[in-house]
Amino acid sequence: MDSNYQKIFADGLWHNNTGLVQLLGLCPLLAVSGTVVNALGLGLATTVVLIGSNVTVSLIRNLVRPELRIPVFVLVIASFVTAVELSMKAYLYDLYLILGIFIPLIVTNCAIIARAESFASKNNVPRSFVDGLAMGLGFTAVLLVLGGVREILGHGTLFANFELMFGAGAEILKITFVQDYRGFLLAILAPGAFIGLGLIIAVKNKFDKRRERKRQTLAVKTHAEPATNSS
Amino acid sequence: MLAGYMLRSAILLTLFAAAGTGLVALTYENTKEQIAQAEREALLKKLHSVVLPSEHNNDIFSDYITVQSDLLGPYPTEAFRARWDGNPIAILMTPTAADGYGGDIKLLVGIREGGEIAGVRILAHKETPGLGDAIEERRSKWIYQFNGHSLNDPKKDGWKVQRDRGQFDQLTGATISSRAVVKAVRKTLEYYQSNKDFLFNKDFNNTESTGTDDA
Numbered sequence: 001m002d003s004n005y006q007k008i009f010a011d012g013l014w015h016n017n018t019g020l021v022q023l024l025g026l027c028p029l030l031a032v033s034g035t036v037v038n039a040l041g042l043g044l045a046t047t048v049v050l051i052g053s054n055v056t057v058s059l060i061r062n063l064v065r066p067e068l069r070i071p072v073f074v075l076v077i078a079s080f081v082t083a084v085e086l087s088m089k090a091y092l093y094d095l096y097l098i099l100g101i102f103i104p105l106i107v108t109n110c111a112i113i114a115r116a117e118s119f120a121s122k123n124n125v126p127r128s129f130v131d132g133l134a135m136g137l138g139f140t141a142v143l144l145v146l147g148g149v150r151e152i153l154g155h156g157t158l159f160a161n162f163e164l165m166f167g168a169g170a171e172i173l174k175i176t177f178v179q180d181y182r183g184f185l186l187a188i189l190a191p192g193a194f195i196g197l198g199l200i201i202a203v204k205n206k207f208d209k210r211r212e213r214k215r216q217t218l219a220v221k222t223h224a225e226p227a228t229n230s231s
Numbered sequence: 232m233l234a235g236y237m238l239r240s241a242i243l244l245t246l247f248a249a250a251g252t253g254l255v256a257l258t259y260e261n262t263k264e265q266i267a268q269a270e271r272e273a274l275l276k277k278l279h280s281v282v283l284p285s286e287h288n289n290d291i292f293s294d295y296i297t298v299q300s301d302l303l304g305p306y307p308t309e310a311f312r313a314r315w316d317g318n319p320i321a322i323l324m325t326p327t328a329a330d331g332y333g334g335d336i337k338l339l340v341g342i343r344e345g346g347e348i349a350g351v352r353i354l355a356h357k358e359t360p361g362l363g364d365a366i367e368e369r370r371s372k373w374i375y376q377f378n379g380h381s382l383n384d385p386k387k388d389g390w391k392v393q394r395d396r397g398q399f400d401q402l403t404g405a406t407i408s409s410r411a412v413v414k415a416v417r418k419t420l421e422y423y424q425s426n427k428d429f430l431f432n433k434d435f436n437n438t439e440s441t442g443t444d445d446a
Contacts, residue, residue: 185360185361
């Protein structure tokens with residue numbers, strides 16, 4: 001059972017990552033990853049919605065006929081997104097203004113309905129909860145890496161405007177790499193997001209390939225030894 | 232058979248709709264006041280960056296009128312009135328420049344009673360990041376150059392960017408954004424000049440009014 005949850009986590013964070021492998025929900029991923037604080041805000045909002053929709057869908061999975069499931073999923077997701085949007089507007093108003101349309105657009109993040117359909121509708125509540133959490137964190141992690149790279153290249157800073165999320169005092173987290181940086185437009189605009197995401201996917205694939213090769217050579221070695229009974 | 236199936240499905244969907252709406256309604260009820268307060272605070276912070284809290288002693292939020300004029304852009308805007316013991320100090324308006332590079336630029340323009348600009352701020356815009364967004368005060372000091380100017384200082388021909396032989400700097404690579412802001416500020420001053428008495432009139436409050444358009 002334990003290793004089961006481990007697998008769900010590994011899938012969400014790495015092997016089946018929404019942003020890097022499934023390539024779902026790219027619209028907000030590309031649009032909002034301009035700075036780390038934007039990335040974190042959207043990532044956490046998406047995670048909350050994912051967990052909420054996964055748990056709800058799992059709870060009602062035996063209640064809803066297969067033909068009716070898509071309308072019901074959409075209803076569930078839309079309700080959660082609206083609740084999250086209102087909460088952000090109430091408690092993180094400045095960040096809400098920056099993220100703007102991308103909070104309500106979480107409704108159309110296909111990653112969420114994909115998890116509801118392919119996981120939560122077939123698994124129990126705890127497993128669906130963990131899946132939502134893992135997928136959300138995986139998505140957030142990609143957003144953060146991309147946001148970090150684009151913020152450094154585009155604005156010459158890192159962790160700027162954190163006070164939008166953590167209140168006054170969080171300004172000290174800001175790291176300025178280049179004073180009076182003129183900005184690097186390519187990194188700020190959409191092409192930078194596409195190129196950046198492409199590079200991150202390439203690095204992940206390279207890493208996976210290398211690990212695969214290592215595993216294969218190891219397997220060959222064990223096969224070569226006559227006394228092993230590996231499958 | 233089919234009708235029964237439809238009915239059962241419809242009931243099920245209705246139940247989910249009710250539950251979903253319930254969640255939304257509950258959140259709305261619980262965040263309503265907090266949201267209104269956050270919006271007020273955000274706007275007040277902006278207003279007070281133009282007219283200092285120490286410069287007026289009235290409640291700006293309850294002392295405003297809604298005005299509409301071509302000079303102020305396509306939308307109705309609030310005119311908040313700063314007063315000291317009832318005497319007019321400044322007007323704060325939120326005109327829109329509809330001819331920005333990326334569409335509407337929503338401004339906050341503060342005009343002192345005498346007609347000088349107390350300050351200009353950008354409330355919302357869609358200008359190019361890295362170029363046109365330098366109109367924002369957190370990106371560059373460009374927006375401060377309007378402070379202290381009035382409709383006759385410079386003269387009408389001077390109320391343009393330097394590229395158009397005017398007096399105001401344009402932002403490198405964002406002439407259109409700069410032009411739009413300069414023009415909107417000038418038109419707001421024109422509106423103020425021809426509607427000054429009306430704008431400060433205490434008899435009008437929180438009511439939809441148009442003022443005059445002739446400048």
